Amino acid sequence: MAQKILQPGEIGQHEPFPAVVLPTDPQQFANRARRFEHLARSHAMAPLLAAMAHIAHAQHAALGAQAPAAIADEPLARSREHGMPALSYQDERDPAWLTDLDHILASLLACPEPVLQDAARRLQAIAADGREAIADAVFGGGIAGNDPEAHAILSPLVGAALQVWWTRQAGSMKLDDIGMVGSSTVCPCCGSRPVASVIEIGPQQQSLRYLHCSLCSTQWHMVRVTCSACESTKQVAYYSLNGADAEQPSQKIAFARAESCDDCHSYLKIFQREKEPMMDVTADDLATLMLDMLVDEAGYLRSGPNLLFSPGVPDEPDNG
Ligand SMILES: [Zn+2]
């Protein structure tokens, strides 16, 4: 299918398109679970992806188990008037996210995966302040406590619960409450970095690129061939597992690419939904860890997290 590739400056010629897409689909985590299950069928990382499917099923059950909390007028006014995220992850957390965590842990205790049952049991034994400390580490980088292995096992479950709480809250917002000024490198609802971006399909979004929030699942538009971390358009390049890949309509574009930037030395993945219409950005991001390894080796630092995966903490130089 021929596609029109929009370039910066050309955007005004496009039909009206949504600048922001809120995460209102009640099936979004169930769809993610199905995608993880599909990806696990023939994949070198099948056990990890199958475990992730259980976590996504638990997220789906938790999402429907609570109603969204009312959002106060003041942050909504700041959002409308100044474009400040109404659900900023840097604000004090509503302890209701711990209820989502409890739901997820209860589901995982009943799932058939011993590793997840064990992780759920360990988290159940940790009091609220310890769980909040893990959440702080999920947002701030680093690890909670002094056991990196324990943190690597427990933090994805905490990340999953935080995603559920923030996704439910973002899904309860109205587009009129989001006062986006121009484009943004962080989520207009919660201020988090995107997990990846997707070149979309569909009548209103055809060929447009949307960044997907790693925390609240909101999507927001950003023109293509633009660094999603620093908005530079000068030194953006594309990597795929099939080799370097230019943004040219005449060339065959891989489903998953890494968009790298030589101005800020970061990268983030970009997916072509047309090639995998059933894709899920969080699931497909994890299923393409090989691409991260390739781009890491080329010297670029990933600019946004996947909260279901703890990449580990680099060794101190002194540790040899
Ligand atoms: Zn967000």
Ligand SMILES: [Zn+2]
């Ligand atoms: Zn950049």
